[in-house]
């Protein structure tokens with residue numbers, strides 16, 4: 001690990017200033033991704049701004065039509081929250097299936113989204129539900145937030161404060177996990193909204209989370225697994241690695257989407 005300066009802000013506004021002032025300052029959430037990356041010398045921030053002292057960034061609230069989750073809320077808290085289970089049970093189930101107990105107790109929703117690992121679970125929920133990512137500077141629509149592998153629309157010095165999920169009529173997250181890490185080999189988050197619109201977002205299968213519009217159109221017309229008969233996902237551009245070929249992942253996307261529809265139906 002390279003040397004760095006450590007900061008412990010007292011307020012969100014202080015944190016924003018510290019992030020803006022450092023040459024390559026980064027927020028530190030649970031450290032589940034950032035610390036290993038620094039230990040391997042793959043990242044060398046000049047300053048770490050520890051968000052762990054900012055109680056304002058931890059919390060869950062249901063408002064009319066919206067579930068709001070603070071950026072520093074750990075996965076374990078989301079997984080057991082009665083508010084989340086009532087508003088969007090699929091989000092609680094997603095959080096409860098992340099990694100292992102250590103990762104769920106330290107890892108945060110803000111860290112997961114900012115990191116944008118191609119196999120992370122939360123990006124699929126955020127994209128499928130059309131969530132808003134609220135930062136210390138602005139609100140960013142999910143459709144604009146994920147820009148590439150480990151890349152987001154966040155600018156230097158910008159930090160996530162809260163994530164606001166529209167509450168759907170029904171939703172399901174189905175994951176085929178890597179048995180060692182529990183990261184998604186493929187994960188599918190499906191949301192069905194009160195107006196009949198359907199959204200299908202996929203993680204683990206490409207460089208960045210993406211939607212499958214052909215599935216969404218078919219399911220909006222007829223919401224049952226048979227609506228996908230005859231449709232398939234082209235494997236071109238999908239990830240192929242030692243865990244599964246691109247064709248295998250393409251097949252999994254359809255199977256998991258069918259499962260998700262059955263669960264919502």
Ligand SMILES: Cc1cc2nc3c(=O)[nH]c(=O)nc-3n(C[C@H](O)[C@H](O)[C@H](O)COP(=O)(O)OP(=O)(O)OC[C@H]3O[C@@H](n4cnc5c(N)ncnc54)[C@H](O)[C@@H]3O)c2cc1C
Nearest residue numbers: 029030031032033034099107108110111114121160182183
């Ligand atoms: C063994 C293991 C298994 C895992 N399994 C899964 C899994 O099954 N599914 C899954 O989805 N994830 C999984 N993860 C990832 C985990 O869920 C964490 O969410 C992720 O590692 C981010 O960790 P963190 O919240 O501690 O953020 P950190 O590691 O502290 O930060 C990650 C990045 O986000 C930035 N950052 C942090 N907070 C903010 C903020 N509020 N605003 C802006 N930038 C910020 C940091 O600067 C850094 O660049 C796993 C991780 C491990 C180590």
